[in-house]
Amino acid sequence: MKFHLIGAGGVGMVAVAELLASRGQTVTGSDATASANTQRLESIGVTIFIGQDAGNVDPDAAVVISSAIKPANPELAIARARGQRILHRSEALALAATGLDFIAVAGAHGKTTTSGMLAVALTEAGLDPSYAVGSTLPGGASGAKLGGGDVFVAEADESDGSFLNYTPAVAIVTNIEPDHLDHYGTEEAFQQAFVDFAACRVRGGLLIGCGDDEGAAALLQAAEGRRWSYGTGNQVPGTDAHIKITITGPGTATLTFQPNRGPHASATVRLAVPGDHMLLNAASAWATGIELGVDPETMARALGTFRGTGRRFxxxxxxxxxxxxxxxxxxxxxxxxxxxxxxxxxxxxxxxxxxxxxxxxxxxxxxxxxxxxxxxxxxxxxxxxxxxxxxxxxxxxxxxxxxxxxxxxxxxxxxxxxxxxxxxxxxxxxxxxxxxxxxxxxxxxxxxx
Missing domain, CATH: 3.90.190.20 (Mur ligase, C-terminal domain)
Incomplete structure (x- = not known):
């Protein structure tokens, strides 16, 4: 299948382009200016056009756009005039993840770091995951990779509601705090989007949410199905398990998995990135590792290898x-x-x-x-x-x-x-x-x- 990405050098779009190309699809793209991202895409065989022109679009290609692309864009306009298939970036990403266990990381804050932590830690733990993170990884590595394992980790963007295009096996919600009111209009509509996101899980899918955050805790109580909470406080009522965080020093905490049924587990995580908020992110990643069958101590050690993502301190x-x-x-x-x-x-x-x-x-x-x-x-x-x-x-x-x-x-x-x-x-x-x-x-x- 052929795909053409408008604005291919954007942080979110470049990940989609890399993943589709890795799956053997024919991929072209365009952007207003050349960048390190467009150069990286060219290095893996993606044809990149600098400048927006209707002639760039193959009539047989599905056209991928982000919410930033305006209707007047000449490439989008010609694709619509021809009746070509138009996909939002999130829809194309879901296609690239077909057949894999989808881990979607959402939240007003922390989703890039948490998805990056998962990408690095699950790789270190030997799961060889695929991932699409909205930033570069340690050492300037790409935020997109098609791995050989059964897991796909994705940063799920709530800003335009596109995270509702995913059907995750594990849905992580780091927090729910009003933002993007230019799109949603009201705080209530923003909060409802997360309720809808939780309902997108596959049958038997797991919702992991931060009990220290008022919005995420309310979601955990309202949602149906399997739910785990994590945080420095007590378990959110109605959830099936709690990951207790006991902070013992800068970047260091004991994480304890406390299920309602079954054995408890604990491990000490020592992070290379500063801030207590990073320990919260790490707890959700550690919990995901447990859900995927990773040994708790192994997952904790793997999280310690994470060195941050691009533009995050x-x-x-x-x-x-x-x-x-x-x-x-x-x-x-x-x-x-x-x-x-x-x-x-x-x-x-x-x-x-x-x-x-x-x-x-x-x-x-x-x-x-x-x-x-x-x-x-x-x-x-x-x-x-x-x-x-x-x-x-x-x-x-x-x-x-x-x-x-x-x-x-x-x-x-x-x-x-x-x-x-x-x-x-x-x-x-x-x-x-x-x-x-x-x-x-x-x-x-x-x-x-």
Whole structure:
């Protein structure tokens, strides 16, 4: 079968392209600009067109799109005019996973890291899984692979409801906290999407959810079928088992599997990535390993080999005894978790350049962003990265800094880089933070230092 991917260099799309190509399908793709992702696809035999043109689309190909592709896109328009099959990225991913035990990792936060943990740990444990993670893995390895085992691990994106296209054998929900209200409209609709996601499981499928999170705990109580909770607190009522987390030090915890029936099991996990939120992610991955038949001690050791995913507290370099990191955090809860985790491993000051992502999110959560960012020692907030949204009058980074103690609004991110570099002192740690173009600032700040 032939597939043509519009926007093939995107993080989510490149994984689909690699997996389809690995399965022997004929794959072409296009993107507005060349990138490391498009070059990697070309290296495995995918034909890539730079620029969007109707002539790029084979009339016999199924056309794969993400929610970011507009109806006016010439390649999408010609495909629709011809009556070609149009697949959302998630539908194509489900096709690539046909015949495998599908592990879907969902949640407002932590799904990239958790799916990355599973990909690395299950590989280390010898299961040779297939996976599609929305970022690179340790060492810059691709987030997509077609393995030889029976398991497929996928990051399940709730932002546009596309995670409802999956039928997982194991569904992980790390947390449910209102976001993407530009798509869902209301918090109730956002929460309902997770209820629908849990109902997509195969017959006998397992739901694993974080009992420490109010939204995920409510889902566990409402859902039907097999359910396990995990967390530092008590078991969620009505669930079949609980994975108890007892934190014993930075990045270290004893995990205890406590089923209602059957033998208990425990193991100690020691992570190479900082933050108590990472231990929560690891507990859900450990529980998944138990469900798949991996020895608990083996799974715990395998999780210790995980070194993080791209753009999740990723070190960009050191200059004059000042460390520079980049992080994808773009929701208040993620921002707070990243800053708290940074404080655990840095004795110096924490300086942040934060780029808000989406006008709607900035407007809805300005106060929460302000509170989270004030945990750092010095913060520059830039203009909003609009992504798929048009500018909204009166909505910019000043909405956040106006409610902060230590925040300063600097519209241009390159000027923000100059300001933060001028304030840094030996021993400090600088984090560029956000889901947009702020990720490009790391090398620039290092040069300025």
């Amino acid at each position: 990723e070190k960009r370099g050191t200059k004059n005894s000042i460390d520079v990191y980049d992080d994808y955090a773009h929701h208040p809860t993620e921002v707070e978790a990243t800053i708290r985790a940074t404080a655990q491993q840095s004795e110096g000051r924490i300086l942040v350049v934060f780029q808000p992502h989406l006008y709607s999110r900035t407007q809805n959560f300005a106060r929460e962003f302000a509170k989270a960012l004030d945990l750092a020692d010095d913060v520059i907030v830039t203009g909003v990265y609009g992504a798929r949204e048009e500018p909204v009058e009166g909505v910019d980074g000043f909405l956040i800094t106006d409610q902060m103690v230590r925040g300063e609004f600097v519209e241009d991110m390159h000027e923000a880089a100059r300001v933060i570099a001028s304030r840094a002192q030996p021993g400090d740690l600088i984090v560029t933070m956000g889901a947009g173009s702020v990720t490009k600032l790391g090398p620039e700040i290092l040069d300025l230092l």
